[in-house]
Amino acid sequence: MRREIPMIVAFVAGVIIILEFFVPALTPVSSRIQNWYLVVVAFAILVGAFNLLRLNYMKVRHRRTDWPxxxxxxxxxxxMALAGLIGGIDEGTAFDWLFNYFVYPMSSTMFALLAFFVASAAYRAFRARTVDSTLLLAAAFIVMLGQVPIGSIWVPSWWPFFLSPDWLKDRIMDIGNTAGQRAILIGASLGVVSTSLRILLGIERSYLGEE
Amino acid sequence: MDGLTLLGTWIAAILTLCILSFLYKDNPFYKFAEYLFVGISAGFWVAYQYHNLLVPNLIEPLFGSAQGKGALPLLLTEGQFDLRLLTIIAGLLGLTMLFRFIPKLAWVSRYGIAFSVGLGAGLFFVVFLQANCLAQIKGTIIPPVVITDGGVDVGSSLANSLLIIGVVSALIYFYFSKEHTGVLGGAAKLGIWFLMVSFGAAFGYTVMARISLLIGRMSFLIDDWIKGTLIALGLI
Structure with a gap:
């Protein structure tokens, strides 16, 4: 029963959401359980935070590498948590100050740092050896060139418009990129639909963990 | 620039430099910023989710707010049953998640997990089918020859035809039930080319987004930190 009841819970919760699209009378029930979902998600974040604290507490306790x-x-x-829980999260609070001067600068610098690693990885990996890799390289180069002002500044007036980085970038985004992304989205959504069905029908049970 | 803003700008600048120091190699300054970032971010999300998810969906319906009484006070003082009382079920399902940390009772957490996974599966089933699968197929069913008042619009016709060919050939590449030989192999090869263009474009966009962030950080260091400090000190 430790596995069967959770499977029934998953089935009922999922089926109510699906049925809502066919039976509008179920909308109030569906909205209510979607609000419950948000509560459960909030608790899941608490679990993650608690786990992070537990792991780092153990690190300090056993004096493992980098424990300070x-x-x-x-x-x-x-x-951060107490500033937000006690003082609120509105503008002008301690939480807001901590966000502006700690969270935001650190997160944007972390992502900015990736620019160097992506460029370095691209330099080592991008080689125009085959048609496939040449297409990837050319598309990336044109899109990058089309994104910056210098991409269109150097183009002389007599240059054919269909060879300008701006025009080529737009065509790549509208046709090549859309076609590729669309095929990926269709494939991925079919995968999501089949996995969802597997979960609801109890075929996929990995989320229940080990007995 | 007031004192608190100046202090914040200095902290942000030092943390920015600590993280950028990783470009040299992994070092204690980077580790300092890294651990602080993880801790503060986790704290941020806990407080943020408390105010945005728990308060409006659990605490206020049960205990009330400035706008009105909650379901529990209504029940206890006036004996009135309010449907919001059912929110207790959500709270209990959420609490079951915390049982993961008690090994003997870890199985209890399955209720909360099963609820969220099941509901997510139901939601994704419909949303992905509607918004992604069907909408994308609908977007691909377009006229390969566009006729306007002046005759055939060659540019639009070419664009539409290429889009249809691109989507179909890329989908053929993802079709693994038959060996990719002959016509199917040729179509799959064309599909790979479209996918490569798509990956290249995505890569280009990602790099530019990261570069844009880097420019933002450099601009912060030069304008907000150095110039801002000099202005605050009355030196420029």
């Missing part, structure tokens, strides 16, 4: 930094992580967590 783990103290910093715990202090950072409680500072």
């Amino acid at each position: 930094f783990a103290i910093l992580l715990i202090v950072g967590f409680f500072t």
Whole structure:
């Protein structure tokens, strides 16, 4: 029963959502359980945060590598969480100040750092050896050139419009990129639909974990 | 620039430099910023989800807010049953998730997980089928020859035809039930080319987005930090 009841819970929750599209009378029930879903998701985030704290506490307790930094992580967590829970998250609060001067600069620099690694990886991996890799390289180059002002500044007036980076970039995005992404989306959505069916019918049970 | 803003700008600048120091190699300054970032981000999400998910969907319906009484006070003081009382079920399902940390009772967490997975499966089933699969197929069923008042619009016709050929050939590439030989092999090869163009475009966009972030950080260091400090000190 430790596995069967959760499977029934999953089935009922999923089927109500699907049936709502065919039976509008079910909308109030569906909206209510979708709100419940948000509550459960919030608790899932708590589980993640608690797990992070537990792992770092163990790191400090057993004096593992980099344990002093783990103290910093715990202090950072409680500072931010308590600032938000006690003082609120509106503009002008301590939480807002911490977000503006800690979270935002660090997250944007982390992502900006990837520019270097992506460029370095591309330099090593991109070689126009085959038609496939040449197409990838050319598309990436044209899109990057078309995105920046210099891409169109150098184009002289007599240059054919269909060879300008701006025009080529738009065509690549509208035709090549749309076609590829569309095929991927259709394939992926069919995969999601079949996996959802497997979950609802109890064929896919990996989310229940080990007995 | 007031004192608190100046202090914040200095903290943000030092943390930015700490993270950028990783370009040299992994070092204690980077680790300092990395661990702080993870801790503060986790704290951010806990507080954010509490105010945006738990308060409006669990705490206010049950205990009330400035706008009105909650379901529990209504039941206890006036003996009135309010449908919002059912929110308790959501709270209990959420609480079951916390049982993951008690090994002997870890199985209880399956209720919360099963509910969220089942509901997510139901939601994705419909949303992906409607918004992605059917909408994308509908977007591909377009006229390969576009006729306007002045005759055939060659540009649009070519674009539409290429789009249809691209989608169909890329889908053929994803079809693995038959060996990719002959006509099917040729179509699959064409599909790979379209996919390569798509990946290249996605790569180009990603790189440009990252570069844009980097320019933003450099601009912050030069304008907000260095110039801002000099202005605050009255040096320029």
